[in-house]
Amino acid sequence: MSFADNMKGFVDKGKQLAAENSDKIEDVVDKAGDFIDDKTGGKYVDKVDKAQEAAKKAIPDK
Template identity: 70%
Template sequence: MSFADTLKGLFGKGQQLAADHADTVEDAIDKAGDFIDDKTGGKYAEHVDKAQDAAKKIIPPKQ
């Protein structure tokens, strides 16, 4: 098995885990964004919100 095949396999497993635990992953994304907003006084809230939305979009649907 090549290195690329190994990476593809790990990526597939990661996607499946994210799909299986989508609620937990989304909660973690929200908490991370809230933490950043708190530490920066909301100065970058618009950018943080965009990053949170982008991160949530890549969570695959549960199969």
Template identity: 55%
Template sequence: MSFIDKAKDLIGQNVDKVEAAIEKAGDAIDAKTEGKFAGAVDKAQQAAKDAAQKLQGEGDTSA
């Protein structure tokens, strides 16, 4: 199993923690930029969350 596969498995198993980290990172960016890029940050957060959810689904089907 490659490093990437292991990382995908860990993300899939810990989606709730990953999503919390995504939110925290987005909030930090919004704070530093005073919300100037809030729309772009929100889109990026959603894309990252969707990717994490997809990895969770892949982990469920491979077991």
């Protein structure tokens, strides 16, 4: 197997694991956003919300 084949296998496995655990990943994204909002006093809440939405859209569907 070539290096490119190995990397494609790792990427495919990562996508599969992300799809299988999408609910857990979304929970972590929400908690991270809440943590940032808390630590910044909500100063960047709009930007944090946009980042959370983008992160959730990047999670593969089951």
